[in-house]
Amino acid sequence: MTPEELSGRVRDFLAAHDPATTDRLELLRARFDAGLAWVYYPEGHGGLGLPRSMQAVVDQLLAAAGAPDIDPSKNGIGLGMAAPTILAFGTEEQKQRFLRPLWTGEEVWCQLFSEPGAGSDLAALATRAVRDGDEWVVNGQKVWTSSAHLARFAILVARTDPDVPKHRGITYFLCDMTDPGVDVRPLRQITGEAEFNEVFLTDVRIPDSQRLGEVGQGWAVATATLNNERVAIGGAAAPRESGMVGVVAQTWRDHPDRQTPELHERLVRLWVEAEVARLTGQRLRQKLAQGQPGPEGAAMKVSFARLAQQLSGLELEILGEDGLRFESDQGWTMARPDHVDFTGRDAGYRYLRAKGNSIEGGTSEILRNIVAERVLGLPAEHRVDKDVPWKDLAK
Numbered sequence: 001m002t003p004e005e006l007s008g009r010v011r012d013f014l015a016a017h018d019p020a021t022t023d024r025l026e027l028l029r030a031r032f033d034a035g036l037a038w039v040y041y042p043e044g045h046g047g048l049g050l051p052r053s054m055q056a057v058v059d060q061l062l063a064a065a066g067a068p069d070i071d072p073s074k075n076g077i078g079l080g081m082a083a084p085t086i087l088a089f090g091t092e093e094q095k096q097r098f099l100r101p102l103w104t105g106e107e108v109w110c111q112l113f114s115e116p117g118a119g120s121d122l123a124a125l126a127t128r129a130v131r132d133g134d135e136w137v138v139n140g141q142k143v144w145t146s147s148a149h150l151a152r153f154a155i156l157v158a159r160t161d162p163d164v165p166k167h168r169g170i171t172y173f174l175c176d177m178t179d180p181g182v183d184v185r186p187l188r189q190i191t192g193e194a195e196f197n198e199v200f201l202t203d204v205r206i207p208d209s210q211r212l213g214e215v216g217q218g219w220a221v222a223t224a225t226l227n228n229e230r231v232a233i234g235g236a237a238a239p240r241e242s243g244m245v246g247v248v249a250q251t252w253r254d255h256p257d258r259q260t261p262e263l264h265e266r267l268v269r270l271w272v273e274a275e276v277a278r279l280t281g282q283r284l285r286q287k288l289a290q291g292q293p294g295p296e297g298a299a300m301k302v303s304f305a306r307l308a309q310q311l312s313g314l315e316l317e318i319l320g321e322d323g324l325r326f327e328s329d330q331g332w333t334m335a336r337p338d339h340v341d342f343t344g345r346d347a348g349y350r351y352l353r354a355k356g357n358s359i360e361g362g363t364s365e366i367l368r369n370i371v372a373e374r375v376l377g378l379p380a381e382h383r384v385d386k387d388v389p390w391k392d393l394a395k
Contacts, residue, residue: 001050003057010036010061019067027068028104036062037103041087045099070105073339077147078102078109082155082174085225089172089213098153098174110151112142112175112199113222117395119144120366122157122226123166123219124393127201129158129173136160136173136211138181138204144360148184148197149336151177155225156206157218162391169390170218174210181205186334190352192326193335226362227297244311244350245274247343251318258318270311277303296375298367305357305364308342312351323347 001009013034017027031037032046036058041047062069072079083102086094101107118125127140138158148154154175161169177184181204186194213221241249252259252267277300284296316323326348342350358364372378385393 001048001054003054006039006048006050006054006057007061009034010058014062014065014067019065024068025104025106028070029100031062031067032100032103041099045087045095046103070103071339073341075102075105075108076339077111077151077155078107078153081111081225081228082109082153084228085155085221086174086212088224089221093209094174094212107152108147108150110145110148110154110177111225112145112148112154112156112201114144115141116143120363122222123170124390125157125159125170126395127156127158128162129160129171129206131160131208132205134208135205136171136208138173138175138201138206140201142199142201143196144187145184145197145199146195146360147338148177148199149186150338153177154199155212157222159390160218161216163389164216165387166385166390166393167219168216170222171215172212172218172221173206174212175201175204175206176210179204179206186336188334190355191349193337195337195340240275240278241271243274244308244342244354245271247350248311248315248318251315251347255318258320263314263318266314270307270314273303274307274311277307298362298370299375301361302364302367302371305354308354308357312347312354315347316351319347323351
């Protein structure tokens with residue numbers, strides 16, 4: 001399909017679904033069914049099997065017509081992690097059940113991966129899933145779960161075989177967060193808000209029909225999810241001087257009385273590094289169009305975290321004492337935000353929230369190991385537990 005043919009399809013869609021008179025949810029559902037949600041997905045699953053670059057044609061025409069769009073910030077885990085994993089590993093029934101309400105935002109998703117004893121070493125997870133007929137009974141605890149208080153579903157990894165090495169006894173599930181036994185508790189963070197959660201799973205029953213991939217193959221599925229997560233965090237499409245670097249550059253322009261040669265040099269250096277990261281992200285997205293993301297996404301995520309922390313720190317230095325103030329509604333109130341909004345909040349929030357960027361989505365230390373071993377081909381770090389059954393590992 002050529003761009004002209006795709007444009008014609010969009011115009012036909014708009015003629016049949018006038019944005020001025022069509023209900024927002026009804027229009028989004030119809031857009032998915034017409035293959036105009038994510039055109040690079042297969043037909044029947046919200047797409048048309050086209051190159052990823054063709055998505056811009058659809059988005060621009062719909063935006064010009066005033067059509068409503070999804071808000072990726074409200075369901076980032078669903079769109080950036082759950083959807084591509086379900087597409088790659090799910091059954092046809094799972095794709096039909098989950099992809100459309102995920103894309104329209106009717107069902108928000110969260111990620112039940114990290115545990116108190118398995119953060120950086122996710123493969124050491126201890127949450128157990130035991131087969132009981134056509135169901136799995138799950139018991140354990142997860143932590144640092146963004147949006148668990150809002151989510152309808154979760155992507156979940158659990159140990160199904162403790163008698164094999166840690167990477168081989170894991171299975172991947174789709175968990176209904178409204179099921180009995182799922183207990184979500186807030187975790188207060190450095191900003192004073194409770195954006196994250198800890199989740200306790202007590203005799204939670206998950207149908208085998210909500211298992212994603214084969215039994216015991218959960219690590220391969222989880223790795224694909226994590227690669228998608230790192231690309232979603234660090235490689236999002238953006239115009240030049242957008243995001244944090246744009247905010248700090250504007251702060252610099254607004255405060256000529258605080259400009260010094262040293263601060264100017266730091267700003268220019270970070271601006272250049274942010275532009276390099278943006279262009280690298282474009283190249284990575286072109287590679288994604290050819291298939292599943294690889295370990296290169298780890299480098300993008302490391303770069304994003306470092307730049308966010310250094311830029312937010314520079315912003316505070318430019319603002320001086322003004323940068324230390326919180327807006328009145330951002331006090332230490334245990335607020336439960338529905339998404340992270342770096343550029344829409346104040347400098348104090350940005351500085352504190354950016355501290356989490358080098359932890360969430362994989363710590364920068366672990367991601368540097370991935371880049372060293374899997375991208376640069378350096379000798380692997382020595383590991384003594386690769387062939388030891390999980391049950392025999394020191395806990």
